[in-house]
Amino acid sequence: MIANVIVDVPAQQIDRTFDYEIPPRFEQVVQPGVRVAVPFGPRKVQGFVVSLSETSQFDRLKPISDVFDIKPVLTSELLELGDWLSVTTLCFKVTALQAMLPAALRAKYEKTLSLSDSIDKETLSPEVRQLFSRQNVVRWDELQKSAHEQLLKDIQRHIKNHQIVVNEHVGSKATMKKVRVVEKAVSDETLKETLENWGNTAKKQREVLEYVFHYSEVIVVSELVRICETSSSVVKALVDKGLLHEKVVEQKRDPFEGRSFGQTEPMALTSEQQQVMTSILRDVQKETHRTFLLRGVTGSGKTEVYLQAIEAVLQKGKEAIVLVPEISLTPQMVTRFKERFGSDVAVLHSGLSQGEKFDEWRKIRDQEVNVAVGARSAIFAPFTRLGMVIIDEEHETSYKQEEMPRYHARDVAIARGKYHKCPVVLGSATPSLESYARAQKGVYESLEMAERVNNIAMPSVHIVDMREELRSGNRSMFSNDLIEGMKTRIERGEQTVLFLNRRGYSTFVMCRDCGHVVQCPHCDISLTYHRSTGSLDCHYCGYRERVPNTCPSCESEAIRFFGSGTQKVEEALNDVLPEARVIRMDVDTTKRKGAHEKLLNAFGRGDGDILLGTQMIAKGLDFPNVTLVGILAADTMLHLPDFRATERTFQLLTQVSGRAGRHEKEGEVVVQTYDPEHYSIQLMQNHDFVSFFQREMLTRKRGQYPPYMFLTVITVSDTELMKVAQTTDRIAQFLKERLQEPSVVLGPVASPIPRINDRYRHQCVIKYKHEPKLTSFLQDILSMYQTEMTRTDLTITIDQNPYMMM
Ligand SMILES: Nc1ncnc2c1ncn2[C@@H]1O[C@H](COP(=O)(O)OP(=O)(O)OP(=O)(O)O)[C@@H](O)[C@H]1O
Ligand SMILES: [Zn+2]
Numbered sequence: 092m093i094a095n096v097i098v099d100v101p102a103q104q105i106d107r108t109f110d111y112e113i114p115p116r117f118e119q120v121v122q123p124g125v126r127v128a129v130p131f132g133p134r135k136v137q138g139f140v141v142s143l144s145e146t147s148q149f150d151r152l153k154p155i156s157d158v159f160d161i162k163p164v165l166t167s168e169l170l171e172l173g174d175w176l177s178v179t180t181l182c183f184k185v186t187a188l189q190a191m192l193p194a195a196l197r198a199k200y201e202k203t204l205s206l207s208d209s210i211d212k213e214t215l216s217p218e219v220r221q222l223f224s225r226q227n228v229v230r231w232d233e234l235q236k237s238a239h240e241q242l243l244k245d246i247q248r249h250i251k252n253h254q255i256v257v258n259e260h261v262g263s264k265a266t267m268k269k270v271r272v273v274e275k276a277v278s279d280e281t282l283k284e285t286l287e288n289w290g291n292t293a294k295k296q297r298e299v300l301e302y303v304f305h306y307s308e309v310i311v312v313s314e315l316v317r318i319c320e321t322s323s324s325v326v327k328a329l330v331d332k333g334l335l336h337e338k339v340v341e342q343k344r345d346p347f348e349g350r351s352f353g354q355t356e357p358m359a360l361t362s363e364q365q366q367v368m369t370s371i372l373r374d375v376q377k378e379t380h381r382t383f384l385l386r387g388v389t390g391s392g393k394t395e396v397y398l399q400a401i402e403a404v405l406q407k408g409k410e411a412i413v414l415v416p417e418i419s420l421t422p423q424m425v426t427r428f429k430e431r432f433g434s435d436v437a438v439l440h441s442g443l444s445q446g447e448k449f450d451e452w453r454k455i456r457d458q459e460v461n462v463a464v465g466a467r468s469a470i471f472a473p474f475t476r477l478g479m480v481i482i483d484e485e486h487e488t489s490y491k492q493e494e495m496p497r498y499h500a501r502d503v504a505i506a507r508g509k510y511h512k513c514p515v516v517l518g519s520a521t522p523s524l525e526s527y528a529r530a531q532k533g534v535y536e537s538l539e540m541a542e543r544v545n546n547i548a549m550p551s552v553h554i555v556d557m558r559e560e561l562r563s564g565n566r567s568m569f570s571n572d573l574i575e576g577m578k579t580r581i582e583r584g585e586q587t588v589l590f591l592n593r594r595g596y597s598t599f600v601m602c603r604d605c606g607h608v609v610q611c612p613h614c615d616i617s618l619t620y621h622r623s624t625g626s627l628d629c630h631y632c633g634y635r636e637r638v639p640n641t642c643p644s645c646e647s648e649a650i651r652f653f654g655s656g657t658q659k660v661e662e663a664l665n666d667v668l669p670e671a672r673v674i675r676m677d678v679d680t681t682k683r684k685g686a687h688e689k690l691l692n693a694f695g696r697g698d699g700d701i702l703l704g705t706q707m708i709a710k711g712l713d714f715p716n717v718t719l720v721g722i723l724a725a726d727t728m729l730h731l732p733d734f735r736a737t738e739r740t741f742q743l744l745t746q747v748s749g750r751a752g753r754h755e756k757e758g759e760v761v762v763q764t765y766d767p768e769h770y771s772i773q774l775m776q777n778h779d780f781v782s783f784f785q786r787e788m789l790t791r792k793r794g795q796y797p798p799y800m801f802l803t804v805i806t807v808s809d810t811e812l813m814k815v816a817q818t819t820d821r822i823a824q825f826l827k828e829r830l831q832e833p834s835v836v837l838g839p840v841a842s843p844i845p846r847i848n849d850r851y852r853h854q855c856v857i858k859y860k861h862e863p864k865l866t867s868f869l870q871d872i873l874s875m876y877q878t879e880m881t882r883t884d885l886t887i888t889i890d891q892n893p894y895m896m897m
């Protein structure tokens with residue numbers, strides 16, 4: 092048999108399978124979906140076996156050098172999906188396959204140096220000789236870190252002269268956690284007898300043995316030591332006596348170890364929930380694929396619908412994937428799933444270590460769980476009997492991956508739903524315009540829940556014009572309404588969520604005399620002020636400098652921080668409401684593992700009056716005692732150079748307001764803005780999604796933006812401005828000659844951020860309705876510049892359906 096392998100060399104000429112011989116010792120294990128090491132040119136690389144064949148058109152095949160997996164890491168469905176991904180997102184096949192795996196399974200390459208066999212050591216430079224006198228094999232990465240230049244030069248010379256050999260290893264980063272356990276080594280009778288005849292010596296040993304005898308079959312040594320308050324030498328003594336048997340077993344890490352989850356029962360559904368459920372379950376029973384768009388106002392009980400729909404899927408012996416945005420993958424959310432499905436759930440999110448993620452992923456692959464809850468990449472969960480995919484907050488832009496492969500999880504979900512003949516449910520209080528338009532056209536099935544559960548009212552929303560506040564003499568960042576509202580809540584023992592919209596509102600440093608804004612010397616973007624480090628940082632390239640005392644341009648001392656961070660808000664709160672207990676949640680306070688959860692738990696217990704935070708607290712939170720939501724700077728996002736800015740503002744404001752008054756107590760929202768007439772703010776006041784949709788669709792039609800037209804952005808970057816301009820020009824020309832009316836090519840122009848990390852950036856934008864050959868034109872462009880891209884600094888990125896217009 093011959094293995095057809097996709098190798099880990101992302102380059103266009105290599106973007107196909109290569110044939111390898113399967114040596115007899117690997118015949119049993121090599122199958123589609125396993126990772127292997129193969130010789131490729133002078134190197135050894137990792138590869139994926141995608142298929143097997145009887146024959147090859149080439150006759151002298153190299154053999155596979157190593158096999159990393161006993162069980163395949165990719166199912167046949169995922170291998171197929173990889174092909175589809177590479178075509179639809181214009182990425183290399185290997186990039187697509189790798190994107191579906193946990194990071195721990197990506198290849199690890201290692202180089203080592205050793206002396207060649209035939210070498211006369213006297214010919215080596217003294218230092219090199221000394222290096223190899225201590226060890227036979229030297230690791231290249233370590234050497235590079237520690238060795239000085241002359242030594243490195245000497246080594247390179249020896250390599251050239253074949254005196255030192257370079258060995259390349261390829262492996263996998265995956266690490267399984269191993270633990271030592273002990274079990275009884277003799278029969279119960281013998282053990283009983285031994286214990287009865289135990290003299291007065293070695294009392295600790297007796298105690299340990301007794302514990303094992305009475306309570307456990309197999310126990311982790313460290314556990315045993317802890318429980319019996321002893322040391323591992325005592326356990327070892329029992330092993331030496333032949334009473335206990337010790338072995339090492341592999342253990343899957345459990346990120347929720349030591350946490351217990353209660354068990355919740357399905358709730359009696361409201362009639363709206365019931366209707367939605369009936370539609371979805373019909374498809375589950377019939378085993379057909381359709382995509383549902385569930386629009387349910389905040390607090391309408393979408394999550395309960397998800398839970399019960401999954402229950403039905405599990406009863407059919409099938410599996411379910413639930414995607415939630417990374418940011419709302421809060422402990423509260425996870426708990427709701429854990430409480431319903433217990434250990435049948437794997438959770439995949441960025442808060443886990445690489446090893447933990449790997450183990451959660453293996454629970455899915457090894458069919459130990461039937462439900463996967465996770466952020467974007469959980470859409471690739473290697474289930475084989477998939478019965479449903481749910482995407483919560485489907486409008487969230489984080490479902491689009493902003494690096495290769497540039498896929499949207501929604502598209503992948505639908506592709507998998509078709510393959511498995513199962514429903515895909517997209518849920519949101521504020522669906523994306525794209526999805527809602529599709530539902531209107533009947534491409535998706537519309538489902539609706541217009542009421543909150545238990546007849547709870549939607550919160551009342553007050554809009555405060557901050558310009559008026561200023562005119563009436565209030566210079567603080569809180570309006571009088573908001574301060575009064577917070578005071579009342581504290582008196583009544585209720586809670587407030589205070590949301591600071593940070594997007595488009597970063598803290599920058601500006602000179603009040605000359606207006607100079609401190610910018611990154613490598614990127615055309617202003618630096619962000621960080622109080623904790625007292626520095627100015629570039630968010631694109633990592634450049635950092637100290638905050639200047641005087642203006643670098645006019646030397647004035649009137650240099651000030653603009654914008655407002657959560658810390659500043661906290662200080663201001665302390666001034667106006669010194670009695671308030673504030674819990675601040677932002678990147679600084681949630682850096683440590685588990686901090687996020689601790690803060691939320693504290694707030695849930697009532698240890699804080701005000702929860703202050705950014706995007707992090709916008710979603711998914713369900714606290715009964717929150718009756719006021721304050722939104723600071725509601726409109727900052729409206730002015731971003733992005734055609735979705737208005738849509739995002741509406742979505743975010745609706746989400747945040749939805750945190751108020753979700754249970755018995757009535758909710759109120761105060762929205763502070765400098766742009767109170769804007770329709771996104773006016774319409775969110777009445778919770779009027781449909782009017783917003785109609786209004787925004789007009790804007791999109793006028794500008795010929797999605798969902799009326801599709802967009803593709805091509806970005807060219809290089810260190811040489813001339814080359815960037817010329818290349819973008821040629822690409823635009825190439826496309827203009829080939830595309831048909833009514834497609835248009837806009838540009839070339841400089842990108843909204845014209846320079847990042849000393850690389851200039853130009854772009855052109857294609858707007859089209861129907862352009863069946865576009866993908867092949869784009870592939871042509873990549874081929875034309877292939878050589879130049881490998882040899883020089885030039886990069887061309889193509890983003891189909893972009894979400895970041897930067
Ligand atoms: N059928 C029901 N009977 C009683 N309570 C319910 C029912 N369904 C949901 N709830 C409760 O109502 C509250 C809101 O429900 P849930 O969080 O599921 O809404 P949601 O639509 O997902 O909210 P959001 O989109 O705002 O996060 C929760 O506390 C939930 O436990
Ligand atoms: Zn100045």
Ligand SMILES: [Zn+2]
Nearest residue numbers: 611614629632
């Ligand atoms: Zn920079």
